[in-house]
Amino acid sequence: MNENKKQHESCSRREFVVATGLLVAGSLVSCSGGSEQQTTTGDSREKNILALPKTSPVIRIRIGKIRGRSNVSVGETQVTRSNSKWYTSGNKPIHRRLRESITFDSLVNCTVTEGNKAKQITGTIELYPRADLSSHAFDVIATVPVEQYLPGVLAGELYAHWHPATFEAQAIAARSYAVAHHLQRVSSSHYDVSDDTSSQVFLGEVSLDIAHRAVKKTSGIVLSWDNTVVPAYYSACCGGTAATALDAISGSKQHNILPLLGHEGKDVCTSLEVHAWVARRDSRTLRKRLNACSTPMHLPELATIRSVRSIEPTETNVHGRPTRLAIIDRRRQIVEVRARDLIRAVNASVESMENPTQTILSSFLEGKKIGTDLQFKGYGMGHGVGLCQYGAQELAGQGNSFEEILSWYYPSAILHSIPKSSLNTTG
Numbered sequence: 001m002n003e004n005k006k007q008h009e010s011c012s013r014r015e016f017v018v019a020t021g022l023l024v025a026g027s028l029v030s031c032s033g034g035s036e037q038q039t040t041t042g043d044s045r046e047k048n049i050l051a052l053p054k055t056s057p058v059i060r061i062r063i064g065k066i067r068g069r070s071n072v073s074v075g076e077t078q079v080t081r082s083n084s085k086w087y088t089s090g091n092k093p094i095h096r097r098l099r100e101s102i103t104f105d106s107l108v109n110c111t112v113t114e115g116n117k118a119k120q121i122t123g124t125i126e127l128y129p130r131a132d133l134s135s136h137a138f139d140v141i142a143t144v145p146v147e148q149y150l151p152g153v154l155a156g157e158l159y160a161h162w163h164p165a166t167f168e169a170q171a172i173a174a175r176s177y178a179v180a181h182h183l184q185r186v187s188s189s190h191y192d193v194s195d196d197t198s199s200q201v202f203l204g205e206v207s208l209d210i211a212h213r214a215v216k217k218t219s220g221i222v223l224s225w226d227n228t229v230v231p232a233y234y235s236a237c238c239g240g241t242a243a244t245a246l247d248a249i250s251g252s253k254q255h256n257i258l259p260l261l262g263h264e265g266k267d268v269c270t271s272l273e274v275h276a277w278v279a280r281r282d283s284r285t286l287r288k289r290l291n292a293c294s295t296p297m298h299l300p301e302l303a304t305i306r307s308v309r310s311i312e313p314t315e316t317n318v319h320g321r322p323t324r325l326a327i328i329d330r331r332r333q334i335v336e337v338r339a340r341d342l343i344r345a346v347n348a349s350v351e352s353m354e355n356p357t358q359t360i361l362s363s364f365l366e367g368k369k370i371g372t373d374l375q376f377k378g379y380g381m382g383h384g385v386g387l388c389q390y391g392a393q394e395l396a397g398q399g400n401s402f403e404e405i406l407s408w409y410y411p412s413a414i415l416h417s418i419p420k421s422s423l424n425t426t427g
Contacts, residue, residue, distance in 0.1 A: 050183050050228040050254060056220060056418045057182045059149045061202055062191040063121075064114035064140030067133065072140050073113040074104050074125050083135035086127075102127040109205055114140060119195075119204030122148065128190050141191050142204075146178055147215060149202065153178075154211035156201030158389065163396035166389070167214035169405040172415070173232040173387045174200055176222040180231035184254075223259060223406065224416035230259045232410060234387035239364045239380025240270035241321040248323075248340055248363075248383040259410035260385060262319050268398075269391035275380065279358040280373045283308050286346065289353060290327070293345040301335050302345060308374055311342070311367035321364055321384060339363035340383070386410060 064072055071080035078089045079102060086094040086102060094102065104110070104125040112121050123144035130137035153174045154167055177200060182192040193199035223230040231254060233245060242262030245255035269275045287308050294303035307329040313322035314336055325342050327335045337345075343363040349355055365378035380388075387409040395405050406413065 048228050048254075050180055050231070052222075052224055052227055052229055052416055053179065053183065053418060056146055057179060057186075058123075058143050059146050059178050059182055059193065060191045061142045061144070061149065061193055061195055062139050063112065063119055063142050063195045063202070063204070064117070065137075066114065066140070067137050069136055070115070072127065073111070075107070075110045075112075077104075079127055081127075081129065081136050081138050099129055099131055101129065112140065112142070112204075119152075119202075121204055126190075139191065146175060146182075147219060149178065150174055150215045151208065151211040152203045152206050153200050154214060155206040155208045156203045158211075158393075160208055160210065162210075162393050164210060164214060165396035165400060165402045165405060166393045167210050168218050168402035169387060169392050169396075169409075170234070170389065171211075171214045171218045172221050172223060172402065172406060173234050173410075175218070176230050176232035177234075179222055180229045180254075183229060184231075218402070220418040221415050222418065223410055223413040225257050225259050225413055228254075228257070229416075230257065230410060230413050231255075232387065233260070233383065233385040234389060234409075235362075235380065235382025235384055236388075237269050237272075237275055237381045237390040238267050238384040238388035239275050239321075239362060239378070240267050241364065241379070241384070242267070242317075242319045243321050243364075243384030244317050244319075245385045247317050247321075247338075248385050259413035261411070262317065262321075262385070263408055263411055264319065267388055267391045268394040269380075269388050271394065272390055274390055277361055277376075277378050277381075279360055279376045279378070280370075281346070281356065281358065281360075281376070283369055283372055283374045285353070286374055289348060289350055289356075290345050292350045292353065293348050297341065297345060297348075299337060299341060299345070301337065305329065305335055307331075308367070309369050311365065311374070311376075313339075313366060325363070325365075 066072060066081070069080070071078045076089070080087050088094060107125060108122050109120050112119050112125060121142045121144070123142055126141040126143065128139045128141055130139060150171055154170055157174070158167060158170055178193055181199065185192050195202040223232050233249065244262045245260035249255055287305055290302045290305050294300055305327055308327055309330045310328045312326050312328065313324070314326045315322070315324035317323050322339050324336055325339050327337070340363055343360060346360050347356060360376055360378065362378055362380040362382060362384060364380050364384060365376050367374045367376045392405050392409070395408065403415065
């Protein structure tokens with residue numbers, strides 16, 4: 001398969017517009033935090049919610065979001081929710097309080113269907129009412145042990161023909177990410193991760209042998225630093241230059257750790273065509289989209305933009321990747337924003353506007369007006385923090401082990417094994 005074809009398939013498969021927002025739904029903290037330097041010393045370290053767990057947790061995955069008058073099927077049972085009752089197949093009401101969840105226990109390879117999306121689930125399914133949204137809304141939550149969860153992630157995140165070492169490195173990164181999110185959210189949310197690129201892709205039960213072998217070989221291993229679990233972010237392609245979690249995700253103290261501050265030097269993904277891209281957007285439509293994002297994104301400066309002549313980096317991180325971008329109009333007036341905010345805005349869905357025809361794949365970019373269009377030239381796909389999947393595959397092809405791959409992408413991280421005797425214990 002040539003690299004151009006890989007890029008097209010990769011973009012449509014993982015919906016990188018979501019991944020580059022990180023973000024909004026699945027991150028450990030919101031994107032509104034600053035980038036102040038913080039440490040995990042003294043009392044803050046003692047209270048660190050990401051302390052290494054003594055047992056391997058079960059993971060709660062949101063695999064569906066019912067927001068209107070529609071239903072979900074769990075096996076042969078259809079369930080819907082009205083403003084007064086839950087209903088099952090045949091329009092039979094379930095007599096229980098509307099705010100109570102419905103739980104299906106001890107499922108084995110059960111097909112869970114929402115709209116045109118179906119997954120095989122072994123574990124528990126909970127239908128969690130979302131009265132905060134509407135009387136009909138509910139979330140579909142699958143609860144499975146982390147080791148059972150991971151093969152479905154690897155199958156969704158990587159190509160089946162990729163190297164075993166790539167799968168093994170991804171297994172440890174995905175396990176670390178899931179465990180960190182569980183520790184972060186276990187007491188504050190009804191789910192830990194979503195099944196899409198706002199967290200990490202999860203396909204349910206899968207038969208992909210290389211995924212199962214990678215999970216088994218790395219069983220229980222997570223990335224750690226200073227006795228905490230590393231929230232091991234990753235993206236499809238870093239574009240050659242590492243992002244830091246402080247700049248690309250949030251200024252949380254949980255992101256101010258050496259493994260998430262990026263590696264020095266160019267990444268091996270620069271040898272691949274997929275690392276660079278070009279896209280075009282109508283300049284006037286782009287300006288309107290940025291204006292419309294001003295209020296919902298709490299960025300009043302976007303409302304002041306009257307034209308877009310170019311977009312240029314004004315600040316970079318220590319590795320040279322843009323962290324702030326200037327939007328320059330035809331009068332050479334400048335509006336400066338964080339790179340991560342601009343990428344969210346240019347890809348945002350806006351009411352009364354058609355969705356963009358070309359996704360801008362990362363905030364590692366610059367733009368120049370050509371005719372009535374703004375031409376973007378950029379690098380990478382996703383936020384660029386942590387493991388670069390295409391880079392990991394290139395390293396694996398050069399004979400590097402999963403340990404060597406992870407050492408490159410998460411500097412100073414240590415491999416920690418959750419006790420195997422506890423791997424089936426819920427946490």
